[in-house]
Amino acid sequence: MAxxxxxxxxxxxxxxxxxxxxxxxxxxxxxxxxxxxxxxxAIIGKNKNKVIKVPIKGIKExxxxxxxxxxxxxxxxxxxxxxxxxxxxxxxxxxGVGQAGNRPGEDIYETExxxxxxxxxxxxxxxxxxxxxxxxxxxxxxxxxxxLGYQKKGVRARLSKRKTMKNRLKxxxxxxxxxxxxxxxxxHNDDLVYKRxxxxxxxxxxxxxxxxxxxxxxxxxxxxxxxxxxxxLLYSFLKNRYRNTEIVFVAHHTEAKEVTExxxxxxxESGGTMISSGYKKVLEIIxxxxxxAIWNIYAFHCSDGDNFSSDNRAAVEYAxxxxxxxxxxxxxxxxxxxxxxxxxxxxxxxxxxxxNFISLKIRNKENIWPAxxxxxxxxxxxxxxxx
Amino acid sequence: xxxxxxxxxxxxxxxxxxxxxxxLDYFPQEFEVCDYHDMLGYQSYVGMPSRYPHWSFGKSFExxxxxYKHGVGGLAYEMVINTNPCLAYLMxxxxxxxxxxxxxxxxxxxxxxxxxxxxxxxRPEFALEMFKRHAERVxxxxxxxxxGYSRVENILDAAHSIxxxxxxxxxxxxxxxxxxxxxxxxxxxxSPDPWSHLKSKDFRHEQEFMPEPTEDLLGFxxxxxxxxxxxxxxxxxxxxxxxxxxxxxxxxxxxxxGWASFWHFTILNRLNLPANMHMDxxxxxxxxxxxxxxxxxxxxxxxxxxTKLAGSDGHTIEYDINQQIFDVRTIDRDVSFLRRFLTExxxxxxxxFEYQQKGSRVTVSEVSDEEGWESVRDTLLKNIGMNxxxxxxxxxxxxxxNTLQLIHSYDDRELELxxxxxxxxxxxxxxxxxxxxxDTTIDGRDVKCTYRDENFTVExx
Numbered sequence: 001m002a003x004x005x006x007x008x009x010x011x012x013x014x015x016x017x018x019x020x021x022x023x024x025x026x027x028x029x030x031x032x033x034x035x036x037x038x039x040x041x042a043i044i045g046k047n048k049n050k051v052i053k054v055p056i057k058g059i060k061e062x063x064x065x066x067x068x069x070x071x072x073x074x075x076x077x078x079x080x081x082x083x084x085x086x087x088x089x090x091x092x093x094x095x096g097v098g099q100a101g102n103r104p105g106e107d108i109y110e111t112e113x114x115x116x117x118x119x120x121x122x123x124x125x126x127x128x129x130x131x132x133x134x135x136x137x138x139x140x141x142x143x144x145x146x147x148l149g150y151q152k153k154g155v156r157a158r159l160s161k162r163k164t165m166k167n168r169l170k171x172x173x174x175x176x177x178x179x180x181x182x183x184x185x186x187x188h189n190d191d192l193v194y195k196r197x198x199x200x201x202x203x204x205x206x207x208x209x210x211x212x213x214x215x216x217x218x219x220x221x222x223x224x225x226x227x228x229x230x231x232x233l234l235y236s237f238l239k240n241r242y243r244n245t246e247i248v249f250v251a252h253h254t255e256a257k258e259v260t261e262x263x264x265x266x267x268x269e270s271g272g273t274m275i276s277s278g279y280k281k282v283l284e285i286i287x288x289x290x291x292x293a294i295w296n297i298y299a300f301h302c303s304d305g306d307n308f309s310s311d312n313r314a315a316v317e318y319a320x321x322x323x324x325x326x327x328x329x330x331x332x333x334x335x336x337x338x339x340x341x342x343x344x345x346x347x348x349x350x351x352x353x354x355x356n357f358i359s360l361k362i363r364n365k366e367n368i369w370p371a372x373x374x375x376x377x378x379x380x381x382x383x384x385x386x387x
Numbered sequence: 388x389x390x391x392x393x394x395x396x397x398x399x400x401x402x403x404x405x406x407x408x409x410x411l412d413y414f415p416q417e418f419e420v421c422d423y424h425d426m427l428g429y430q431s432y433v434g435m436p437s438r439y440p441h442w443s444f445g446k447s448f449e450x451x452x453x454x455y456k457h458g459v460g461g462l463a464y465e466m467v468i469n470t471n472p473c474l475a476y477l478m479x480x481x482x483x484x485x486x487x488x489x490x491x492x493x494x495x496x497x498x499x500x501x502x503x504x505x506x507x508x509x510r511p512e513f514a515l516e517m518f519k520r521h522a523e524r525v526x527x528x529x530x531x532x533x534x535g536y537s538r539v540e541n542i543l544d545a546a547h548s549i550x551x552x553x554x555x556x557x558x559x560x561x562x563x564x565x566x567x568x569x570x571x572x573x574x575x576x577x578s579p580d581p582w583s584h585l586k587s588k589d590f591r592h593e594q595e596f597m598p599e600p601t602e603d604l605l606g607f608x609x610x611x612x613x614x615x616x617x618x619x620x621x622x623x624x625x626x627x628x629x630x631x632x633x634x635x636x637x638x639x640x641x642x643x644x645g646w647a648s649f650w651h652f653t654i655l656n657r658l659n660l661p662a663n664m665h666m667d668x669x670x671x672x673x674x675x676x677x678x679x680x681x682x683x684x685x686x687x688x689x690x691x692x693x694t695k696l697a698g699s700d701g702h703t704i705e706y707d708i709n710q711q712i713f714d715v716r717t718i719d720r721d722v723s724f725l726r727r728f729l730t731e732x733x734x735x736x737x738x739x740f741e742y743q744q745k746g747s748r749v750t751v752s753e754v755s756d757e758e759g760w761e762s763v764r765d766t767l768l769k770n771i772g773m774n775x776x777x778x779x780x781x782x783x784x785x786x787x788x789n790t791l792q793l794i795h796s797y798d799d800r801e802l803e804l805x806x807x808x809x810x811x812x813x814x815x816x817x818x819x820x821x822x823x824x825x826d827t828t829i830d831g832r833d834v835k836c837t838y839r840d841e842n843f844t845v846e847x848x
Contacts, residue, residue, distance in 0.1 A: 002399045002490075003472070004392050007420040007479045014436075015428045018445030021540075025442055061443055062548050062809035064777045070800040071743050071752060073767035075678045075687070078738040080751045082759070086681075086742065087749035 025059050031121050119236040122369070147195040154194025163193040207245040207296040209238055210285075212278045214303035215269035216253040223334040227302035228265055230332060230368050234300060235261075237372075248285060252278030254308075258285065274311045275303060275345060279318035283325070292325040299326045300375065302362075305333040305345035312348050323354035330375040331359040355380075390483040392420070398487050398658075405654050406494045409708060413497035414511065415472040418490070422479050426466065427451050429476055433633060434468035435518045439525035439625070441543050464675065465489040467496040467647075469636065471511040484660075484667035491654040495647030502717050503642070505635040508557050514632065521625045528618050542619050545813035546626040551776045552604035553627050555634075564598045600780035600794060604814075605630075607781045608791075614819040623817070638772040641721045645689015648676055649697065649712075652690075656704040678738065683767075688737060692728050721772050725764065734760040741766045769800070777802055779825070791818045795827035802827055804836075804845065811838040 080086070150163060168191040211231050219227070238245050249264035250256055253271040256278040282299055290297060299322055307315060322329045333346045349359045358378065362371050373379070395418070406413070421429070431447035432438040464485075467475040475493040477486055500506055510517075525543075528534045554561060562570065572578060601607055609615070609623040636643070655668050676687045696715060699706035715724065734755035741753035741763045753759040753766070768774060778796040785792060791814070795802060807825065815823045815838040822839040826848065833848040 002396070002403070002416040002418055004396060004399075005417065005419040006392050007422065009422075011421075011425060013424075013428070014438075015431055015445055015448045018431075018440055018442055019448055020445065021440075021442040022445030022449060059442075059446060060809070061446075061544075062806050062813065063551065064549075064779055064795075064810050065803050065806050066775075066777060067801040067803040068744050070769075071741055071766045072770055073683070073739055073741050073763055074681055075683055076738045076740045076751075076754075077680060078735075080738070080740045080754050082751055082754055084751040085748060086751060088747065 022059070027121065029059060030118070119233070122233075123237050148198040149196045150193050151196045152193065154196075158195045158197060160193045160195050164191050167191040167193060207298065208248060208290050209234075209245060210248050210250060210282050210297070210299040211235065211264065212250045212252065212256075212282060212299060212301040213264065214253070214273055214275070214278070214301075215251045215267065216273040216306070217270040218273065218304055218306045219334070222336045223304050226334050226336065226362055226365065226368065227332075229365065230302055230362065230371065231265070231300075233368060233372055246290075248282075250278055250281050250285070252281065256281035273303070273307050274315075275301075275307045276311050276314035276318050279315060279322055283318065283321055286325055297326040298328045298330075300330045300332065302332045302334055303345060304335065307345050312345070315345065316348050316351055319349065319357070320352055320354070323352065323357045327356060328375070328378065329354075329357050331357070332371055332375075333359065333361045335361050335363055337363050388479065390486060394483065395477075395486055395490070398483075399490055401658060402487070402491050402494060402654055405657055406491075406498075406650070409650075409653065410713060411494055411498040411650065412502060413473065413494055414470075414501050416493065416497055417472050417474050418477050418493075419474065420479050421476050423455070426476060426478055427455065429466055434466050434474075434476075436474075436515065437519040437522045439522040439543075440529065441540070441547075443547060465492055467493050467500075468514070469500040469506060469509055469511050469632075470514045471501075473497040473500065473511075474515075482667065484664040485671055487658070487660070487664070488651050488655060488668050488671055491658075492647045492651035494654070495650035496643060498650070499639070499643050499646050499716055502713075503635070503639060503720075504718055505638055505720050509632050509635060517628070517632070521629065524621065525625065528622070531618075534618060539622065541816070542622045543626070545817045546605065546623050548810045548813040549604050549779075549817075550626050550630045551634075551773070552602065552779050553606055553630055554603050555773045555778070557631065557634075561601070561603070562599070567598050600782045602778065602780050603627075604779060604781055604793070608814075608817050611784065612817065612819055615817075634773070635720075638720045638722075641685040641689040641771065642716065642719060642724050643689070644686045645691075645693045646716050648672075648686050648690040649693040652694075653708070688725075691733060691737060692724070695733065696728065722768055722774060725768060725771070729764050729767075731755070731757070731760045734763060739763050739767065769798075782826070788822060790822040790824060793823065793825040795825060797828040801829055804829065807836055808838075808843045811836060811843065814838070 147158075150160060164187070168185075168187055171188060171191060172185065211234065213227055213231065215224075235247065238247060247261070249259050249261055251259045251264060251267065251269065252273075252275070253269050254274040254277060258281070259267065278301065286292065286295075286297060319329065319331070331345070331349055333344065335344070346359050346361065349357070352359075356378070358375050358380065360371055360374055362368060374381075399416075399418075403416075427448055429436070430451055431444045438444060465475060465477070467473065473493075473496075475489075475496075477489060481489070500511060525539060528539050529536050605623055605627045609620045609627070615623075652672055655665075655672075660668060676684070676690045678684055678687050693712060693715075694700070696712045697706055697709050715728075719727070737755075739755045739760075740751055741759070742749050743752040744750075753762045755763050777800070778798075780794050780796065782792040782794045784790065793814075807827075811823055811825060815821075822837065824838075825836040827834060827836065829845070834845050835848050837844045837846070
């Protein structure tokens, strides 16, 4: 005599809130690890809507467990022989012998997110430093509304009572009847007149960001990769946050020129390095197109710091000039652990004492995200500076 | 849906009649029809309709749903919980033949829960109530403004990390410190020092008597960390109580599934199913008890042993049911069950082998032949039930530094150090951020892992 309870679709989804909390934790985890994920070479400069599959190591529930070196037992086909290798290299999870026993396998979730979403997550809490917020216009587009003219259709809130009243009286007069004091007569649909609302958009594209990159011969593949990763993040951030921000790309070796986004990320140049040329070019462009009285100017420069020493003085001089016109000027020296170089611009730049100048070193992919954060928060601490 | 509730009811009567005739002894049975979404939900809460909130249950749900979506399992055929009356879930999408098989299977589990001695402490008549009360209490802490969700979550995260480190075997009587002391002096044929209670604990090292290290780390912290607030202690005890309820299921997985599979096979063969249903049943049965190559299928292993014990070869349907199997289902747990009944022939038949991992390479280190099978069996025994979980004991508290001293009972199996670090961080938090040490063996050397001032170190002892 068993009791049967029939299916009921009225049941509560009990796990909903626990799933929600788990999702929050996963998101937090992605946010922490995204710098790694996003700086993969394959996605740099690619379509921002490209869906990337991000394998996330699940939120681990740590316990005391045995290491992988202990033995396990499993069922086989009966053809196993002692000494036989049954798995070599990285096996497919969920298959093969490695799964046997009580050892918790690695929880791996695959999350499909777009690069844009990923970047969004990274920059959720960040803003460009608005150093001179009061002095300059805000970067956001300003919109305001005003009534201009009238229209036959509209919402009740914008009904023009005065015009509508006039229309009603006109109609009555046209019909030839005399108006009696205190006489009431109905409104007609045709009497109704609405105020026309015009949305006036005033856009102030008054922030400009200069991306300046050293493309000399000494900038080898790794360095370029790091610089590109850095700019990719910066660029994604800006695109994402400030629709009305202009971005100017400048590439330099001994000479500098303004380039397109595509050229900036993909062109290969060669030759020596004259950092001053890049700064000079930026200053020129600022003078021609971006009056510092109106524009918020942010400039970033990535270089391996391998400059012609005769150029150092000029470079420092121009850099100082840049700090005078820019809200923020950041210098990122790309120095991978593997490379060796004689000179370092960063030592020269220590002479510059400006609040809005930040210089730091980027040694590996892991440094990119902290570097960007340090720039954008005007963090003058010594992290990312030491050798 | 090719069935109605009243049809299931009819089949159930036939199944029950057979089950009783064949000697099964079970709690009253209740079946609830659910869909796959409900089933995933029940699974992530280990069957309990009511459970306290924690993200790990959400994770479990997502994981099983992902697996189910990708067709790599994740969905139980059936789910039976250890309650009185016994509660089981039937999936609405399953055809009649599957429902009948599941129902017969359920009576096997029900009988096992009621009779296996390892479940004797679980009080199945109060189980649902217990989980509900726990959930209510945890929710009340969450809603208390002075506590809130994240503080509750932090304690639960930490408590879960050591949830298995409680009394591993309730059938082994644990003596209190007083009882141990009495026994110690009785063995010495001497009276205990009558002034010992006047001496400060610092002198305990100089005393002769030392209490046995306890396996109940979770309970030890709840009882001995004076700085824990009552709600924190309560959370630790909730986790401990629920672990003690579930532990017998971990300890008898192979037996329990084998027993239920043996009974669904036995009952269905005697049900006089119509031909088409019988074919479906055989197909489903073979699916359930097929070996998992490269893994271990508890259904398969348990089923093979029970059919052998019952005097069947597992293929014929005519066999007498031997009384011995009822005794076995009452007194054994997986470890004793396999130690007693996993013979060389069976090890060979189940194609059991032993493997060893070195780096990313996995090698067969032993096979079930004449020389190797015992070694394979012993390795298997080391990896099932609570044996798969390292044994960590509380050695002592250094009362001057308030250091919680743990010791790992090393048995040639090393701990995963990264997990040790993270787990010790949890223990450190539960120990009110006082130092925690753990003695273990790494690379053949005795080491002491220390968590102190947010720092984890490993030093040679």
